[in-house]
Amino acid sequence: MEKRAAGQPAARTIMTRILPLLLVLLFALPAAAQDAFLDALPGLAGGFGTQAEAVERLGAGGDARALPVLRALSDSTLRKNGSTVILPDGTDAATGRPADTAGAETVRINNRVRSALRGALGRLQLVSAHADERYAAADSVFRSRSADNVAPLEAAIARESVPRVKERQQLALAASRLVAADAAVKRQGIATLGEASSEDARALLLEARAANPDMTAEIDRAVASIDSRLTFKRAAETLFQGLSLGSVLLLAALGLAITFGVMGVINMAHGEFVMLGAYTTFVVQEACRGIPWLLPWSLPLSVPAAFLVAGLAGTALERGLIRHLYGRPLETLLMTFGVGMILQQAVRLAFGAQNREVLSPAWMQGILSLPGGINITQNRLWVIVFSLLVLGLTLAAIRLTRFGLEMRAVVQNRRTAATMGIRTGRVDALTFAFGSGLAGMAGVALSQIDNVSPNLGTGYIIDSFMVVVFGGVGSLIGTLVGAMGLGVLNKVIEPWAGAVLAKVAVLVIIMLFIQRRPRGLFALKGRAAEA
Amino acid sequence: MSATTAPAGTTRGIPARQILRGAILIAILLLALLPLLNHLPADSAFRVSDFTVAVTGKWICYAVLALAIDLAWGYAGILSLGHGAFFALGGYAMGMHLMRLIGPRGVYGHPVLPDFMVFLGYRELPWYWLGFDHFPYAILMAMVVPGLLAFVVGYLSFRSRITGVYFSIITQAMTYALMLAFFRNDMGFGGNNGFTDFKQLLGVPLNTQGARAGLFYAALALLAGSLVLCRHIVGTKLGRVLVAVRDAESRVRFLGYSVTAFKLTVFVLSAVLAGLAGALYVPLVGIINPGEFAPGNSIEAVIWVAVGGRGTLIGALLGAFSVNALKTWLTSVAPDLWLFVLGGLFVAVTVFLPRGLIGLFRSAAK
Structure with missing residues (x-):
């Protein structure tokens, strides 16, 4: 970045002009978010409709302080006293100071609030400091399938530095786009999912196929592309x-x-x-x-x-x-x-x-x-x-x-x-x-x-003898080929016969193999063979 | 391979062979007395407990297994490490019969299906369970199934001249594979629980003194019959060819004998004996599960023969009884020690006592 800018004076001046602006924005952002947090908070103490709206707003705000509040809400440990929302530890969620708990009652929620809560929690966790939590959040967003998640996911992807999490977030983004109202966005989602190689993405596409008869062709193409990659992967x-x-x-x-x-x-x-x-x-x-x-x-x-x-x-x-x-x-x-x-x-x-x-x-x-x-x-x-x-x-x-x-x-x-x-x-x-x-x-x-x-050791001894006999007694290269051959054979049979029958099948195959080549794959020749 | 037909020594004019024969006769008679002593009143000094009768019956079945191994190993030089599988297959055949006889007395009370099948959601009896409600069919299967398996494995192996340790490893892999297979629930053999909770056999409730005595005598009869049969075989030309195969397989082949056929005959016969022993073992102990297929069981049976002295038949019996008596005693006194002792027996008998207890007896008699 620095290097390129140095070579392009025009770009540099633009940068110097824009930078302060960016800085101002950066500082202003948390303040605005804080306001949004404080604005939305009392809504939790209201009726179910107000609650759901407040939950949505808190989730969209991306403020770290909203996370404990929403968690408490989903655990039914959040209390309210009038319009004051009280955390499980007895502090006012808005100010962080001890609250008046006399006469406080538990905030109750209904299913509508609960479903809003799931999406909001997922979105909030997208900004968590732990990669694992972010990964899990992307996962839950992937499953919640709401078009509202597109914006927060895009923001999260831009910030993300861990490839594993980023990949998951992109998948979640594609899944969210799939349920968007806009056909172009939907197509974008289908295309992204088609590049994934996971069973989840495949299932998601098949689901979308029923809901979007007009896009069957694209979806089929995406599924086929996933399938070929899954086959290769497997x-x-x-x-x-x-x-x-x-x-x-x-x-x-x-x-x-x-x-x-x-x-x-x-x-x-x-x-x-x-x-x-x-x-x-x-x-x-x-x-x-x-x-x-x-x-x-x-x-x-x-x-x-x-x-x-x-x-x-x-x-x-x-x-x-x-x-x-x-x-x-x-x-x-x-x-x-x-x-x-x-x-x-x-x-x-x-x-x-x-x-x-x-x-x-x-x-x-x-x-x-x-x-x-x-x-x-x-x-x-x-x-x-x-x-x-x-x-x-x-x-x-x-x-x-x-x-x-x-x-x-x-x-x-x-x-x-x-x-x-x-x-x-x-x-x-x-x-x-x-x-x-x-x-x-x-x-x-x-x-x-x-x-x-x-x-x-008992679990390996019989297999090891089989390897030596299969590969040819006295030949180390035979042992290598025998071991790798039996290992791969075992794992190839396993998916459709189960681990135990695969073992049995391999033993039977060896017995039959010995019929053809009693001295193994790499038999010694000449005098040593009869020794 | 050392010669096993040592010249019969003499002690004060009586041939050692006759001493041995007398000792066996006395031992068998004493054994036959056990179930009778079981009927004495509880306070009698000579009363033998139910447990002793059951355990001795179990040992008799083991002795038949040892005899079968000795016939193949001691005479034909075929060391099978999979005889436990033939024993267990015979046991499973009898177990299937006993399961069918439970009838509606099971926990779920289904008129035909055994409990585990009801539990696993079977609708009807699998085809391979048909016929097992008849006792003669079950006994036939206890012989046919092990015999057939021995025939297939033996034919494939002997034909391609797989001998010695290679054959041992193949048979060990065989019993290992069967163990894995029988542990599966969808095999239709009760998975890792196997069969248990038997009620009756041939119309007699199993948990009675009479049933135990009957099974005991059946096992004793099987043992005596097997012993006579094996003695006869090793005395005939077949037995001599087998010994020749053991000592110099290539030469026998060059002389024009079909080594494969001889080996196959004795191996299948041995497997059938093992299967019958297993079939009597199951009602005596009241349970059969895939653990019987464990490779360790087969190799333990081989060591009975080695301890007694292989290639003597009598040694197999002696070994089966003495090692199992030691095991029963030691596992109750000092369970941690048993595996050391068993492992030590393997070492001692191969390194220091290659001809076993019988060899010891014979050299003492000389």
């Missing part, structure tokens, strides 16, 4: 939810892809390692409570902590027990199930059976609004990013590090690897620790979107 949101579920499955299954897929050890306690990770997050958070500046960063701190805790638990399990059962997968399955049971009960006794609350740091909260009305919860977005990051790190660890090389060597041929000087026992322990640590990291992510309870 598809996008389904995709996002699917990817979100998929990323959770990926996190939970990644560790399993290492221990089960690469090592061939079936670890039914894997879900409990996930649960341990979630509880580590909780413990780290509680430990950070004493240090206020650290608290927002407790979640990133939990990631290495959970990796360590679950990794150590995994090492202990592998060295202590699983090692003795190599080559006996069914026994390993049963044994680890028992270990999972013990871990679950131990955590239940230590932390209690009820859910523990893990807070989301402020930078993870909130909703990200994409164009087209697509809403994405930020913490789920973070989980997706985190899962891909973990996948990348895992791939790098296996492909690029010395440990990864040794691990692959042991998997391909244990005896040759041992002959080459690789300490296979140590590699086994490290691999298992790595897979378990990944489970712990999954727990950190799950603590953000699921309840942290002792049986957190």
Whole structure:
């Protein structure tokens, strides 16, 4: 503004002339409004007709002092003494000083006043200092559908700075225009609603269609435009939810892809390692409570902590027990199930059976609004990013590090690897620790979107195994594709089959899929496949 | 897979096998006495409470389930983590019959529809409920439904050579999916409340000593019958092929046997036994709900077999009785400890006692 004005002297002189005028107006405005407030106030003490009129005037005036008065009126806590209106706290609404309450009576209202009151309250809240209240006000104005709201809404939109609220106000404005008497204004409303992508706007238009037979064509066009956008929005949101579920499955299954897929050890306690990770997050958070500046960063701190805790638990399990059962997968399955049971009960006794609350740091909260009305919860977005990051790190660890090389060597041929000087026992322990640590990291992510309870892991273990089997045992890329595929499939089926049947359907689909490709999507080829 | 047919050891001239057989016979006779002792006057020292009869009856049903698992796992090497589902399906079939028998005695007093259907606004009986008012049909369904499910799952799995842990995971997913499905109200199986409040069976009111004793003997007969059947199977050529499949599946296939058919036969048979056990279990405990499908139940049943010693049949019975006796005692004395003990049993029996209690007994007898 400043810059442009400097380049245009003519405009600048106009500005300098108009500015004082504007300032005068600005100062005069509250005074005028105050007068309007004081003028309208005694009307509340009159008959129902007078009351309704006074309510309308108070609502139109936009004075902040009218809000408590109208609220009290709608709660039936407003009293009157002659023409003096008394607030619930006993003060004169006009002067703010204690009023004479002797002989005061409650102001009663009828339905006409009540409906005027709703619109007026909505309009007054449009100027509230809180964005949430303004949003709610726009919402209620949207629903009240009165052409009188057009002017206050236009004023509110001009002032509004929060995009979310502004969008809602524009919708409300369009809705108010829809019931205006002027056909041109009506068309404007229809056009604006047609650009929205909400069910409300659609319902509103359909309603208006019956009332305005002359505008059917325009309305139909607007509805069709909403529909196409809604379809896109739904598809996008389904995709996002699917990817979100998929990323959770990926996190939970990644560790399993290492221990089960690469090592061939079936670890039914894997879900409990996930649960341990979630509880580590909780413990780290509680430990950070004493240090206020650290608290927002407790979640990133939990990631290495959970990796360590679950990794150590995994090492202990592998060295202590699983090692003795190599080559006996069914026994390993049963044994680890028992270990999972013990871990679950131990955590239940230590932390209690009820859910523990893990807070989301402020930078993870909130909703990200994409164009087209697509809403994405930020913490789920973070989980997706985190899962891909973990996948990348895992791939790098296996492909690029010395440990990864040794691990692959042991998997391909244990005896040759041992002959080459690789300490296979140590590699086994490290691999298992790595897979378990990944489970712990999954727990950190799950603590953000699921309840942290002792049986957190049981809900994921079966799905994770399905992911590994579906994607192809021994293939991390298969795990990625399997997890995302199952996640999206689940969410696509969900809308018309319900969450439970979607799960059942996915299980059935997997079973049938295995018929065609018993070794999964990305099957290992050659010798390793028969190992 | 260690060999399970250990040479029979001897103690002072009597073969260990005969000692075992005698012990089983005595145990079964003692069990058969329980309902009679229930009839003694209340102040008698030998009187057995109603609770004991019901609980023991429940264990007998569990023992049949364990036997079914042992037949598939111990002999054919098929570790199913979904046998609880077959058990529960059998239970639901019997539960449907019992619900139909309530008739107009329900809370809403509807002549045909069970209470939960009236509550959920059903107009008429769903088609799959028809016929369940006849007892033979219900018993038939308690065998057919689990058998059919086992056939489908088994056929699809064995045909594509899904073995070992993969099959275990598939069956676990199966029981998990069924649990989710049965929790739904619109399935027409009572949702998460399942069926309860049964009144009578075969014209006998359920909550009587006589009915309990009848069910108890029915369960005992089922157990004895299953044991004889399983013993017969493992003694025939079929049993030998099964053991061969367990120990070297590929070789059996290369020898020209249809491994799929053998595995499928034993798996379906095992599921039918589990279904029958479930059908007797429901009137004994008086309730069936989707919780019976929980994957944990199936795997717990597997551990009974492991504790007793798999591939022995007798071990399955021994395990089912001993673990459940321990559970009943411990959950009343120290409920918090039970899961530790159960988890510990899983670990101990797989790592330290791979041949179970029977193995322990046999090596002691040597």
